[in-house]
Amino acid sequence: MAEEQKTGSGEDTFISHLVELRSRVVKSAAAIIIIFLCLMPWAAHLFDVLASPMMHALPAGSKMIATGVITPFLIPVKVTMLVAFIISLPWVLYQLWAFVAPGLYMHEKKLVAPLVISSSLLFIAGVAFCYFFVFGVVFPFINNFAPKSVSVAPDIDSYVDFVLTMFLAFGMTFEVPIIVIVLVRMGLVPLEKLKQIRPYVVVGAFVVAAVVTPPDIMSQLLLAVPLCLLYEVGLFVAPIFARATKAPEDVKSTVE
Incomplete structure:
Protein backbone atom coordinates (compact mmCIF):
# COMPACT_ATOMS: atom_id res chain seq x y z
CA MET A 1 0.00 0.00 0.00
CA ALA A 2 2.81 2.38 0.93
CA GLU A 3 4.59 1.62 -2.36
CA GLU A 4 1.37 2.33 -4.30
CA GLN A 5 0.95 5.67 -2.50
CA LYS A 6 4.59 6.54 -3.20
CA THR A 7 4.16 5.64 -6.88
CA GLY A 8 0.95 7.65 -7.10
CA SER A 9 2.63 10.64 -5.46
CA LEU A 21 6.10 23.28 -18.16
CA ARG A 22 3.16 23.57 -20.57
CA SER A 23 2.06 26.76 -18.84
CA ARG A 24 5.54 28.30 -19.18
CA VAL A 25 5.81 27.28 -22.84
CA VAL A 26 2.36 28.73 -23.60
CA LYS A 27 3.27 32.03 -21.90
CA SER A 28 6.52 32.21 -23.86
CA ALA A 29 4.83 31.41 -27.17
CA ALA A 30 2.02 33.88 -26.44
CA ALA A 31 4.52 36.68 -25.86
CA ILE A 32 6.30 35.93 -29.14
CA ILE A 33 3.02 35.77 -31.09
CA ILE A 34 1.66 38.99 -29.56
CA ILE A 35 4.85 40.91 -30.34
CA PHE A 36 4.91 39.35 -33.83
CA LEU A 37 1.35 40.49 -34.55
CA CYS A 38 2.12 43.98 -33.26
CA LEU A 39 5.15 44.22 -35.55
CA MET A 40 3.49 42.83 -38.68
CA PRO A 41 2.38 46.25 -40.03
CA TRP A 42 6.08 47.18 -40.15
CA ALA A 43 7.31 43.87 -41.60
CA ALA A 44 8.52 45.42 -44.87
CA HIS A 45 10.35 48.18 -42.98
CA LEU A 46 12.00 45.63 -40.69
CA PHE A 47 13.32 43.79 -43.73
CA ASP A 48 14.66 47.07 -45.14
CA VAL A 49 16.52 47.63 -41.88
CA LEU A 50 17.95 44.11 -42.02
CA ALA A 51 18.97 44.61 -45.65
CA SER A 52 20.57 47.99 -44.97
CA PRO A 53 24.19 46.70 -44.58
CA MET A 54 23.98 44.91 -47.93
CA MET A 55 22.30 47.84 -49.69
CA HIS A 56 25.05 50.20 -48.52
CA ALA A 57 27.66 47.80 -49.93
CA LEU A 58 26.00 47.47 -53.35
CA PRO A 59 26.63 49.96 -56.16
CA ALA A 60 24.30 52.96 -56.27
CA GLY A 61 20.93 52.10 -57.78
CA SER A 62 21.24 48.35 -57.18
CA LYS A 63 18.44 46.39 -55.56
CA MET A 64 17.95 42.91 -54.18
CA ILE A 65 15.70 40.46 -56.03
CA ALA A 66 12.99 37.95 -55.13
CA THR A 67 12.83 34.85 -57.36
CA GLY A 68 9.89 33.15 -55.65
CA VAL A 69 6.22 34.04 -56.21
CA ILE A 70 5.39 34.52 -52.50
CA THR A 71 8.94 35.28 -51.36
CA PRO A 72 8.30 39.05 -51.06
CA PHE A 73 5.66 38.18 -48.43
CA LEU A 74 7.30 35.25 -46.64
CA ILE A 75 10.74 36.78 -46.11
CA PRO A 76 9.52 39.91 -44.26
CA VAL A 77 7.31 37.64 -42.15
CA LYS A 78 10.34 35.50 -41.27
CA VAL A 79 12.33 38.60 -40.34
CA THR A 80 9.47 39.89 -38.20
CA MET A 81 9.29 36.57 -36.35
CA LEU A 82 13.03 36.78 -35.66
CA VAL A 83 12.69 40.31 -34.27
CA ALA A 84 9.74 39.23 -32.12
CA PHE A 85 11.77 36.36 -30.69
CA ILE A 86 14.73 38.61 -29.85
CA ILE A 87 12.48 41.17 -28.17
CA SER A 88 10.72 38.49 -26.13
CA LEU A 89 13.95 36.63 -25.26
CA PRO A 90 14.20 38.07 -21.70
CA TRP A 91 10.61 36.98 -21.01
CA VAL A 92 11.24 33.50 -22.45
CA LEU A 93 14.36 33.09 -20.31
CA TYR A 94 12.45 34.34 -17.27
CA GLN A 95 9.82 31.63 -17.84
CA LEU A 96 12.61 29.06 -18.00
CA TRP A 97 14.07 30.38 -14.76
CA ALA A 98 10.63 30.41 -13.07
CA PHE A 99 10.15 26.76 -14.03
CA VAL A 100 13.42 25.51 -12.52
CA ALA A 101 13.64 27.95 -9.57
CA PRO A 102 11.34 26.08 -7.13
CA GLY A 103 13.66 23.06 -7.21
CA LEU A 104 16.82 25.03 -6.50
CA TYR A 105 18.59 25.91 -3.28
CA MET A 106 19.17 29.56 -2.46
CA HIS A 107 22.82 29.45 -3.54
CA GLU A 108 21.79 27.75 -6.79
CA LYS A 109 19.29 30.53 -7.48
CA LYS A 110 22.20 32.94 -7.18
CA LEU A 111 23.78 30.97 -10.02
CA VAL A 112 20.77 30.77 -12.33
CA ALA A 113 19.47 34.34 -12.28
CA PRO A 114 22.74 36.04 -13.34
CA LEU A 115 23.33 33.38 -15.99
CA VAL A 116 19.86 33.85 -17.49
CA ILE A 117 20.25 37.63 -17.63
CA SER A 118 23.84 37.63 -18.87
CA SER A 119 23.23 34.93 -21.49
CA SER A 120 20.35 36.89 -23.06
CA LEU A 121 22.37 40.11 -23.02
CA LEU A 122 25.42 38.38 -24.52
CA PHE A 123 23.36 36.76 -27.29
CA ILE A 124 21.82 40.11 -28.21
CA ALA A 125 25.29 41.70 -28.06
CA GLY A 126 26.58 39.07 -30.48
CA VAL A 127 23.76 39.77 -32.92
CA ALA A 128 24.34 43.53 -32.63
CA PHE A 129 28.09 43.11 -33.17
CA CYS A 130 27.40 41.06 -36.30
CA TYR A 131 24.89 43.56 -37.71
CA PHE A 132 26.63 46.85 -36.96
CA PHE A 133 30.28 45.87 -37.39
CA VAL A 134 30.77 42.54 -39.17
CA PHE A 135 28.31 43.15 -42.00
CA GLY A 136 29.71 46.63 -42.51
CA VAL A 137 33.14 45.10 -43.12
CA VAL A 138 32.31 41.79 -44.83
CA PHE A 139 29.74 42.91 -47.43
CA PRO A 140 31.89 45.66 -49.00
CA PHE A 141 34.90 43.33 -48.85
CA ILE A 142 33.04 40.60 -50.76
CA ASN A 143 31.28 42.88 -53.26
CA ASN A 144 34.54 44.59 -54.20
CA PHE A 145 35.67 41.27 -55.71
CA ALA A 146 32.72 41.15 -58.11
CA PRO A 147 33.81 41.57 -61.77
CA LYS A 148 32.70 44.77 -63.45
CA SER A 149 30.75 42.71 -65.99
CA VAL A 150 28.57 41.20 -63.22
CA SER A 151 25.50 42.96 -61.86
CA VAL A 152 25.33 42.12 -58.13
CA ALA A 153 21.69 41.56 -57.08
CA PRO A 154 21.42 39.17 -54.11
CA ASP A 155 18.28 37.09 -53.71
CA ILE A 156 16.40 38.09 -50.55
CA ASP A 157 15.76 34.46 -49.54
CA SER A 158 19.46 33.56 -49.70
CA TYR A 159 20.36 36.82 -47.98
CA VAL A 160 18.07 36.22 -45.02
CA ASP A 161 19.29 32.63 -44.63
CA PHE A 162 22.87 33.90 -44.62
CA VAL A 163 22.06 36.66 -42.11
CA LEU A 164 20.27 34.26 -39.75
CA THR A 165 23.22 31.84 -39.89
CA MET A 166 25.63 34.67 -39.06
CA PHE A 167 23.40 35.96 -36.26
CA LEU A 168 23.23 32.49 -34.73
CA ALA A 169 26.99 32.00 -35.08
CA PHE A 170 27.89 35.29 -33.41
CA GLY A 171 25.13 34.99 -30.81
CA MET A 172 26.42 31.57 -29.76
CA THR A 173 30.02 32.81 -29.88
CA PHE A 174 29.21 35.49 -27.34
CA GLU A 175 27.86 32.74 -25.04
CA VAL A 176 31.38 31.29 -24.61
CA PRO A 177 31.97 33.02 -21.23
CA ILE A 178 28.74 31.49 -19.92
CA ILE A 179 29.82 28.02 -21.06
CA VAL A 180 33.20 28.41 -19.34
CA ILE A 181 31.57 29.66 -16.13
CA VAL A 182 29.11 26.75 -16.02
CA LEU A 183 31.86 24.18 -16.65
CA VAL A 184 33.95 25.58 -13.79
CA ARG A 185 31.07 26.22 -11.36
CA MET A 186 29.55 22.76 -11.81
CA GLY A 187 32.96 21.13 -11.43
CA LEU A 188 32.80 19.49 -14.84
CA VAL A 189 36.19 20.83 -15.98
CA PRO A 190 38.84 22.34 -13.65
CA LEU A 191 39.86 25.92 -14.38
CA GLU A 192 43.51 24.90 -14.78
CA LYS A 193 42.54 22.36 -17.42
CA VAL A 207 37.93 25.86 -37.60
CA VAL A 208 34.44 26.87 -36.46
CA ALA A 209 34.82 30.26 -38.12
CA ALA A 210 35.88 28.61 -41.38
CA VAL A 211 32.78 26.36 -41.32
CA VAL A 212 30.04 28.88 -40.43
CA THR A 213 31.27 32.03 -42.19
CA PRO A 214 31.81 32.85 -45.88
CA PRO A 215 35.07 31.60 -47.40
CA ASP A 216 36.96 34.84 -46.87
CA ILE A 217 39.63 35.56 -44.28
CA MET A 218 37.98 38.77 -43.06
CA SER A 219 34.75 37.21 -41.79
CA GLN A 220 36.65 34.27 -40.32
CA LEU A 221 38.88 36.61 -38.32
CA LEU A 222 35.89 38.62 -37.14
CA LEU A 223 34.37 35.47 -35.64
CA ALA A 224 37.48 33.61 -34.43
CA VAL A 225 39.17 36.55 -32.66
CA PRO A 226 36.12 37.48 -30.49
CA LEU A 227 35.65 33.79 -29.68
CA CYS A 228 39.21 33.57 -28.32
CA LEU A 229 38.88 36.84 -26.41
CA LEU A 230 35.56 35.80 -24.88
CA TYR A 231 37.10 32.50 -23.81
CA GLU A 232 39.70 34.50 -21.87
CA VAL A 233 36.91 36.59 -20.33
CA GLY A 234 35.24 33.37 -19.17
CA LEU A 235 38.48 32.13 -17.60
CA PHE A 236 38.80 35.42 -15.70
CA VAL A 237 35.19 35.61 -14.49
CA ALA A 238 34.65 31.91 -13.70
CA PRO A 239 36.56 31.76 -10.36
CA ILE A 240 34.94 35.02 -9.19
CA PHE A 241 31.49 33.69 -10.02
CA ALA A 242 32.24 30.32 -8.40
CA ARG A 243 33.23 32.00 -5.11
CA ALA A 244 30.16 34.25 -5.16
CA THR A 245 27.73 31.33 -5.58
CA LYS A 246 29.17 28.82 -3.12
CA ALA A 247 26.80 26.84 -0.95
CA PRO A 248 26.75 27.92 2.73
CA GLU A 249 28.37 24.66 3.83
CA ASP A 250 31.14 25.13 1.24
CA VAL A 251 31.83 28.62 2.57
CA LYS A 252 31.88 27.33 6.16
CA SER A 253 34.29 24.52 5.33
CA THR A 254 36.55 26.97 3.49
CA VAL A 255 36.67 29.27 6.51
CA GLU A 256 37.43 26.40 8.88
Missing part, protein backbone atom coordinates in the same frame (compact mmCIF):
# COMPACT_ATOMS: atom_id res chain seq x y z
CA GLY A 10 5.52 10.41 -7.91
CA GLU A 11 3.14 10.32 -10.87
CA ASP A 12 1.20 13.32 -9.52
CA THR A 13 4.45 15.25 -9.12
CA PHE A 14 5.52 14.36 -12.66
CA ILE A 15 2.15 15.42 -14.08
CA SER A 16 2.23 18.68 -12.11
CA HIS A 17 5.68 19.40 -13.57
CA LEU A 18 4.36 18.74 -17.07
CA VAL A 19 1.43 21.08 -16.47
CA GLU A 20 3.79 23.76 -15.17
CA LEU A 194 40.68 25.04 -19.38
CA LYS A 195 43.75 27.24 -19.22
CA GLN A 196 45.94 24.42 -20.48
CA ILE A 197 43.83 23.82 -23.59
CA ARG A 198 44.07 27.43 -24.80
CA PRO A 199 46.02 26.46 -27.96
CA TYR A 200 43.35 23.91 -28.91
CA VAL A 201 40.61 26.49 -28.32
CA VAL A 202 42.34 28.92 -30.68
CA VAL A 203 42.61 26.26 -33.39
CA GLY A 204 39.00 25.22 -32.80
CA ALA A 205 37.85 28.84 -33.03
CA PHE A 206 39.35 29.22 -36.48
Whole structure:
Protein backbone atom coordinates (compact mmCIF):
# COMPACT_ATOMS: atom_id res chain seq x y z
CA MET A 1 0.00 0.00 0.00
CA ALA A 2 2.81 2.38 0.93
CA GLU A 3 4.59 1.62 -2.36
CA GLU A 4 1.37 2.33 -4.30
CA GLN A 5 0.95 5.67 -2.50
CA LYS A 6 4.59 6.54 -3.20
CA THR A 7 4.16 5.64 -6.88
CA GLY A 8 0.95 7.65 -7.10
CA SER A 9 2.63 10.64 -5.46
CA GLY A 10 5.52 10.41 -7.91
CA GLU A 11 3.14 10.32 -10.87
CA ASP A 12 1.20 13.32 -9.52
CA THR A 13 4.45 15.25 -9.12
CA PHE A 14 5.52 14.36 -12.66
CA ILE A 15 2.15 15.42 -14.08
CA SER A 16 2.23 18.68 -12.11
CA HIS A 17 5.68 19.40 -13.57
CA LEU A 18 4.36 18.74 -17.07
CA VAL A 19 1.43 21.08 -16.47
CA GLU A 20 3.79 23.76 -15.17
CA LEU A 21 6.10 23.28 -18.16
CA ARG A 22 3.16 23.57 -20.57
CA SER A 23 2.06 26.76 -18.84
CA ARG A 24 5.54 28.30 -19.18
CA VAL A 25 5.81 27.28 -22.84
CA VAL A 26 2.36 28.73 -23.60
CA LYS A 27 3.27 32.03 -21.90
CA SER A 28 6.52 32.21 -23.86
CA ALA A 29 4.83 31.41 -27.17
CA ALA A 30 2.02 33.88 -26.44
CA ALA A 31 4.52 36.68 -25.86
CA ILE A 32 6.30 35.93 -29.14
CA ILE A 33 3.02 35.77 -31.09
CA ILE A 34 1.66 38.99 -29.56
CA ILE A 35 4.85 40.91 -30.34
CA PHE A 36 4.91 39.35 -33.83
CA LEU A 37 1.35 40.49 -34.55
CA CYS A 38 2.12 43.98 -33.26
CA LEU A 39 5.15 44.22 -35.55
CA MET A 40 3.49 42.83 -38.68
CA PRO A 41 2.38 46.25 -40.03
CA TRP A 42 6.08 47.18 -40.15
CA ALA A 43 7.31 43.87 -41.60
CA ALA A 44 8.52 45.42 -44.87
CA HIS A 45 10.35 48.18 -42.98
CA LEU A 46 12.00 45.63 -40.69
CA PHE A 47 13.32 43.79 -43.73
CA ASP A 48 14.66 47.07 -45.14
CA VAL A 49 16.52 47.63 -41.88
CA LEU A 50 17.95 44.11 -42.02
CA ALA A 51 18.97 44.61 -45.65
CA SER A 52 20.57 47.99 -44.97
CA PRO A 53 24.19 46.70 -44.58
CA MET A 54 23.98 44.91 -47.93
CA MET A 55 22.30 47.84 -49.69
CA HIS A 56 25.05 50.20 -48.52
CA ALA A 57 27.66 47.80 -49.93
CA LEU A 58 26.00 47.47 -53.35
CA PRO A 59 26.63 49.96 -56.16
CA ALA A 60 24.30 52.96 -56.27
CA GLY A 61 20.93 52.10 -57.78
CA SER A 62 21.24 48.35 -57.18
CA LYS A 63 18.44 46.39 -55.56
CA MET A 64 17.95 42.91 -54.18
CA ILE A 65 15.70 40.46 -56.03
CA ALA A 66 12.99 37.95 -55.13
CA THR A 67 12.83 34.85 -57.36
CA GLY A 68 9.89 33.15 -55.65
CA VAL A 69 6.22 34.04 -56.21
CA ILE A 70 5.39 34.52 -52.50
CA THR A 71 8.94 35.28 -51.36
CA PRO A 72 8.30 39.05 -51.06
CA PHE A 73 5.66 38.18 -48.43
CA LEU A 74 7.30 35.25 -46.64
CA ILE A 75 10.74 36.78 -46.11
CA PRO A 76 9.52 39.91 -44.26
CA VAL A 77 7.31 37.64 -42.15
CA LYS A 78 10.34 35.50 -41.27
CA VAL A 79 12.33 38.60 -40.34
CA THR A 80 9.47 39.89 -38.20
CA MET A 81 9.29 36.57 -36.35
CA LEU A 82 13.03 36.78 -35.66
CA VAL A 83 12.69 40.31 -34.27
CA ALA A 84 9.74 39.23 -32.12
CA PHE A 85 11.77 36.36 -30.69
CA ILE A 86 14.73 38.61 -29.85
CA ILE A 87 12.48 41.17 -28.17
CA SER A 88 10.72 38.49 -26.13
CA LEU A 89 13.95 36.63 -25.26
CA PRO A 90 14.20 38.07 -21.70
CA TRP A 91 10.61 36.98 -21.01
CA VAL A 92 11.24 33.50 -22.45
CA LEU A 93 14.36 33.09 -20.31
CA TYR A 94 12.45 34.34 -17.27
CA GLN A 95 9.82 31.63 -17.84
CA LEU A 96 12.61 29.06 -18.00
CA TRP A 97 14.07 30.38 -14.76
CA ALA A 98 10.63 30.41 -13.07
CA PHE A 99 10.15 26.76 -14.03
CA VAL A 100 13.42 25.51 -12.52
CA ALA A 101 13.64 27.95 -9.57
CA PRO A 102 11.34 26.08 -7.13
CA GLY A 103 13.66 23.06 -7.21
CA LEU A 104 16.82 25.03 -6.50
CA TYR A 105 18.59 25.91 -3.28
CA MET A 106 19.17 29.56 -2.46
CA HIS A 107 22.82 29.45 -3.54
CA GLU A 108 21.79 27.75 -6.79
CA LYS A 109 19.29 30.53 -7.48
CA LYS A 110 22.20 32.94 -7.18
CA LEU A 111 23.78 30.97 -10.02
CA VAL A 112 20.77 30.77 -12.33
CA ALA A 113 19.47 34.34 -12.28
CA PRO A 114 22.74 36.04 -13.34
CA LEU A 115 23.33 33.38 -15.99
CA VAL A 116 19.86 33.85 -17.49
CA ILE A 117 20.25 37.63 -17.63
CA SER A 118 23.84 37.63 -18.87
CA SER A 119 23.23 34.93 -21.49
CA SER A 120 20.35 36.89 -23.06
CA LEU A 121 22.37 40.11 -23.02
CA LEU A 122 25.42 38.38 -24.52
CA PHE A 123 23.36 36.76 -27.29
CA ILE A 124 21.82 40.11 -28.21
CA ALA A 125 25.29 41.70 -28.06
CA GLY A 126 26.58 39.07 -30.48
CA VAL A 127 23.76 39.77 -32.92
CA ALA A 128 24.34 43.53 -32.63
CA PHE A 129 28.09 43.11 -33.17
CA CYS A 130 27.40 41.06 -36.30
CA TYR A 131 24.89 43.56 -37.71
CA PHE A 132 26.63 46.85 -36.96
CA PHE A 133 30.28 45.87 -37.39
CA VAL A 134 30.77 42.54 -39.17
CA PHE A 135 28.31 43.15 -42.00
CA GLY A 136 29.71 46.63 -42.51
CA VAL A 137 33.14 45.10 -43.12
CA VAL A 138 32.31 41.79 -44.83
CA PHE A 139 29.74 42.91 -47.43
CA PRO A 140 31.89 45.66 -49.00
CA PHE A 141 34.90 43.33 -48.85
CA ILE A 142 33.04 40.60 -50.76
CA ASN A 143 31.28 42.88 -53.26
CA ASN A 144 34.54 44.59 -54.20
CA PHE A 145 35.67 41.27 -55.71
CA ALA A 146 32.72 41.15 -58.11
CA PRO A 147 33.81 41.57 -61.77
CA LYS A 148 32.70 44.77 -63.45
CA SER A 149 30.75 42.71 -65.99
CA VAL A 150 28.57 41.20 -63.22
CA SER A 151 25.50 42.96 -61.86
CA VAL A 152 25.33 42.12 -58.13
CA ALA A 153 21.69 41.56 -57.08
CA PRO A 154 21.42 39.17 -54.11
CA ASP A 155 18.28 37.09 -53.71
CA ILE A 156 16.40 38.09 -50.55
CA ASP A 157 15.76 34.46 -49.54
CA SER A 158 19.46 33.56 -49.70
CA TYR A 159 20.36 36.82 -47.98
CA VAL A 160 18.07 36.22 -45.02
CA ASP A 161 19.29 32.63 -44.63
CA PHE A 162 22.87 33.90 -44.62
CA VAL A 163 22.06 36.66 -42.11
CA LEU A 164 20.27 34.26 -39.75
CA THR A 165 23.22 31.84 -39.89
CA MET A 166 25.63 34.67 -39.06
CA PHE A 167 23.40 35.96 -36.26
CA LEU A 168 23.23 32.49 -34.73
CA ALA A 169 26.99 32.00 -35.08
CA PHE A 170 27.89 35.29 -33.41
CA GLY A 171 25.13 34.99 -30.81
CA MET A 172 26.42 31.57 -29.76
CA THR A 173 30.02 32.81 -29.88
CA PHE A 174 29.21 35.49 -27.34
CA GLU A 175 27.86 32.74 -25.04
CA VAL A 176 31.38 31.29 -24.61
CA PRO A 177 31.97 33.02 -21.23
CA ILE A 178 28.74 31.49 -19.92
CA ILE A 179 29.82 28.02 -21.06
CA VAL A 180 33.20 28.41 -19.34
CA ILE A 181 31.57 29.66 -16.13
CA VAL A 182 29.11 26.75 -16.02
CA LEU A 183 31.86 24.18 -16.65
CA VAL A 184 33.95 25.58 -13.79
CA ARG A 185 31.07 26.22 -11.36
CA MET A 186 29.55 22.76 -11.81
CA GLY A 187 32.96 21.13 -11.43
CA LEU A 188 32.80 19.49 -14.84
CA VAL A 189 36.19 20.83 -15.98
CA PRO A 190 38.84 22.34 -13.65
CA LEU A 191 39.86 25.92 -14.38
CA GLU A 192 43.51 24.90 -14.78
CA LYS A 193 42.54 22.36 -17.42
CA LEU A 194 40.68 25.04 -19.38
CA LYS A 195 43.75 27.24 -19.22
CA GLN A 196 45.94 24.42 -20.48
CA ILE A 197 43.83 23.82 -23.59
CA ARG A 198 44.07 27.43 -24.80
CA PRO A 199 46.02 26.46 -27.96
CA TYR A 200 43.35 23.91 -28.91
CA VAL A 201 40.61 26.49 -28.32
CA VAL A 202 42.34 28.92 -30.68
CA VAL A 203 42.61 26.26 -33.39
CA GLY A 204 39.00 25.22 -32.80
CA ALA A 205 37.85 28.84 -33.03
CA PHE A 206 39.35 29.22 -36.48
CA VAL A 207 37.93 25.86 -37.60
CA VAL A 208 34.44 26.87 -36.46
CA ALA A 209 34.82 30.26 -38.12
CA ALA A 210 35.88 28.61 -41.38
CA VAL A 211 32.78 26.36 -41.32
CA VAL A 212 30.04 28.88 -40.43
CA THR A 213 31.27 32.03 -42.19
CA PRO A 214 31.81 32.85 -45.88
CA PRO A 215 35.07 31.60 -47.40
CA ASP A 216 36.96 34.84 -46.87
CA ILE A 217 39.63 35.56 -44.28
CA MET A 218 37.98 38.77 -43.06
CA SER A 219 34.75 37.21 -41.79
CA GLN A 220 36.65 34.27 -40.32
CA LEU A 221 38.88 36.61 -38.32
CA LEU A 222 35.89 38.62 -37.14
CA LEU A 223 34.37 35.47 -35.64
CA ALA A 224 37.48 33.61 -34.43
CA VAL A 225 39.17 36.55 -32.66
CA PRO A 226 36.12 37.48 -30.49
CA LEU A 227 35.65 33.79 -29.68
CA CYS A 228 39.21 33.57 -28.32
CA LEU A 229 38.88 36.84 -26.41
CA LEU A 230 35.56 35.80 -24.88
CA TYR A 231 37.10 32.50 -23.81
CA GLU A 232 39.70 34.50 -21.87
CA VAL A 233 36.91 36.59 -20.33
CA GLY A 234 35.24 33.37 -19.17
CA LEU A 235 38.48 32.13 -17.60
CA PHE A 236 38.80 35.42 -15.70
CA VAL A 237 35.19 35.61 -14.49
CA ALA A 238 34.65 31.91 -13.70
CA PRO A 239 36.56 31.76 -10.36
CA ILE A 240 34.94 35.02 -9.19
CA PHE A 241 31.49 33.69 -10.02
CA ALA A 242 32.24 30.32 -8.40
CA ARG A 243 33.23 32.00 -5.11
CA ALA A 244 30.16 34.25 -5.16
CA THR A 245 27.73 31.33 -5.58
CA LYS A 246 29.17 28.82 -3.12
CA ALA A 247 26.80 26.84 -0.95
CA PRO A 248 26.75 27.92 2.73
CA GLU A 249 28.37 24.66 3.83
CA ASP A 250 31.14 25.13 1.24
CA VAL A 251 31.83 28.62 2.57
CA LYS A 252 31.88 27.33 6.16
CA SER A 253 34.29 24.52 5.33
CA THR A 254 36.55 26.97 3.49
CA VAL A 255 36.67 29.27 6.51
CA GLU A 256 37.43 26.40 8.88
